[in-house]
Amino acid sequence: MEALQTADAQTASTPEGWTKGDPVIDALPLDVAELANFTPSETSPDWYYRLRRS
Numbered sequence: 001m002e003a004l005q006t007a008d009a010q011t012a013s014t015p016e017g018w019t020k021g022d023p024v025i026d027a028l029p030l031d032v033a034e035l036a037n038f039t040p041s042e043t044s045p046d047w048y049y050r051l052r053r054s
Contacts, residue, residue, distance in 0.1 A: 006054055014054075026050040 003014040012024035028048060029035040035047055044050040 010054060012052070012054075020054070022054065023051040024054045026052055 002020055003018045006012075006018075006020075006024065007014045010024055011027050013027075014022075014024055018024075023043065026044075029038065038044075038047045038050070040046065044052075
């Protein structure tokens, strides 16, 4: 239940087995400008799989 509430509050997704404090998956970019500003990192290697701390 906590994973669903966190996902709803943060406009993100939570993977299976998610527990409080684990990273959430960011929603996909809404436009090309947001996508153009994306810089790959160790925790977010691709534009479609971006992790961030919850």
